[in-house]
Amino acid sequence: MSFPRALRTLASSCARTSHPIRGYAGKATKKETASKTDAVLSSCPENTVLTGVNWLKGQPPVLALADEEYPPWLWTLLQPKVSTDEGPGSLTEKRKMKVERKTNIKYANLLKRHPTVLRLTF
Numbered sequence: 001m002s003f004p005r006a007l008r009t010l011a012s013s014c015a016r017t018s019h020p021i022r023g024y025a026g027k028a029t030k031k032e033t034a035s036k037t038d039a040v041l042s043s044c045p046e047n048t049v050l051t052g053v054n055w056l057k058g059q060p061p062v063l064a065l066a067d068e069e070y071p072p073w074l075w076t077l078l079q080p081k082v083s084t085d086e087g088p089g090s091l092t093e094k095r096k097m098k099v100e101r102k103t104n105i106k107y108a109n110l111l112k113r114h115p116t117v118l119r120l121t122f
Contacts, residue, residue: 041067041075 044050044064053062085091111117 042070 042064046064046066048064050062050064054060087093
């Protein structure tokens with residue numbers, strides 16, 4: 001399991017155990033949002049037992065630490081990546097071309113295996 005995926009699983013398990021009932025809140029202003037994010041970074045309070053994190057037998061349960069004890073880069077892992085370069089030859093365009101190329105290869109292999117499949121033209 002990748003580290004960001006483990007973090008998502010961990011966050012969802014903490015949310016289930018710490019806050020069993022959740023509702024939708026009204027929209028917050030920028031001042032309220034800034035003060036909330038500065039105060040609380042984690043969804044788990046300190047010393048919460050994190051289920052599913054220790055996978056080795058005979059290990060003591062893993063407890064959540066205080067937010068100050070985690071490195072600052074940890075809180076930026078789940079944020080989406082922002083592409084700064086745009087235009088021809090950019091990383092965004094290369095990623096799109098790679099996905100398109102993979103899709104075309106898969107479709108060509110499908111036609112080789114099953115020639116009766118409806119042929120689509122792009």
